[in-house]
Amino acid sequence: MAETRAGFVALIGEPNAGKSTLLNQMVGAKVSIVTHKVQTTRARIRGIAMEGAAQIVFVDTPGLFRPRRRLDRAMVAAAWGGAADADIVVLLVEAHRGLTEGVKGIIEALRDKLPAATRVALAINKIDRVKAEELLGLSQTMNEAYAFERTFMISAEKGYGVQDLKEWLAAELPEGPWFYPEDQIADLPMRMIAAEVTREKLTLRLHEELPYQLTVETERWEERKDGSARIDQIVYVARDGHKGIVLGNRGETIKAVGKAAREELTEFLGRPVHLFLNVKVRPNWLEESERYSEMGLEFRDGD
Numbered sequence: 001m002a003e004t005r006a007g008f009v010a011l012i013g014e015p016n017a018g019k020s021t022l023l024n025q026m027v028g029a030k031v032s033i034v035t036h037k038v039q040t041t042r043a044r045i046r047g048i049a050m051e052g053a054a055q056i057v058f059v060d061t062p063g064l065f066r067p068r069r070r071l072d073r074a075m076v077a078a079a080w081g082g083a084a085d086a087d088i089v090v091l092l093v094e095a096h097r098g099l100t101e102g103v104k105g106i107i108e109a110l111r112d113k114l115p116a117a118t119r120v121a122l123a124i125n126k127i128d129r130v131k132a133e134e135l136l137g138l139s140q141t142m143n144e145a146y147a148f149e150r151t152f153m154i155s156a157e158k159g160y161g162v163q164d165l166k167e168w169l170a171a172e173l174p175e176g177p178w179f180y181p182e183d184q185i186a187d188l189p190m191r192m193i194a195a196e197v198t199r200e201k202l203t204l205r206l207h208e209e210l211p212y213q214l215t216v217e218t219e220r221w222e223e224r225k226d227g228s229a230r231i232d233q234i235v236y237v238a239r240d241g242h243k244g245i246v247l248g249n250r251g252e253t254i255k256a257v258g259k260a261a262r263e264e265l266t267e268f269l270g271r272p273v274h275l276f277l278n279v280k281v282r283p284n285w286l287e288e289s290e291r292y293s294e295m296g297l298e299f300r301d302g303d
Ligand SMILES: Nc1nc2c(ncn2[C@@H]2O[C@H](COP(=O)(O)OP(=O)(O)OP(=O)(O)O)[C@@H](O)[C@H]2O)c(=O)[nH]1
Pocket: 013, 014, 015, 016, 017, 018, 019, 020, 021, 022, 036, 063, 125, 126, 127, 128, 129, 154, 155, 156, 157, 158
């Protein structure tokens, strides 16, 4: 059997560049649309693609725009954090817009914010919107602005060039075991999305009180015969005191969070959801699993 490979790929680009469309093409599931609704500051998984013996884990980078407000700045910092942790970064630009001010800003940040060794490829998207001769000029202009390791011409919507990009990524990722068993990938995005929804509701409810050291995992997902879904999640906190904050007075905080999350999930899935939240204290979870939790990966002892 061929050597397995696995790694993280960050897709970056201006809003509207086509990141979700490209992801859907490569992952083959409409998962990224949903995650739009959930703005959080951590990098997380947008989707996982298998290509031959390689597992490509796409991490999300919340919009890389020019930040004005403090919150926006924090999100952008987190986005670059996600990119810095990636094995390969792919910058997606729009063929008909070219080297815009926004793209220039991103390129500047590529130099300033990422370790020098970071591998960066360019994907010129929406090539269906321009003439072939314009593309060569654009490719040259872009490569003068930054020394990209490779340049791909694609149309995420029509699927042109997407397979080439995917095969190249697969071949370039480090050798190593997969992060997920192949048969778990199918429902993984849903589990993660569900965890993100709950984490978002906790954030909304707790504001500054929210313990930084908090993570949500979907532990169980059961499809029921009556068409509803039962979802069990664990909210991990690092200290006893944090548990009290998350539960709230007589459990009212966690109840409200559960209700809001259940309503959103019910709407999203289009069927009834029974959501069970359990708050657990696990003092060292952050140290045990830092890289994994930052990436939105589930971490199990002994793995
Ligand atoms: N013509 C053309 N349109 C495309 C292509 N790829 C994406 N689009 C369109 O561009 C728009 C933006 O695509 P998205 O995939 O939502 O872009 P995004 O980068 O995820 O956007 P944000 O979530 O705002 O960051 C959508 O209307 C897509 O249909 C392409 O290859 N050709």
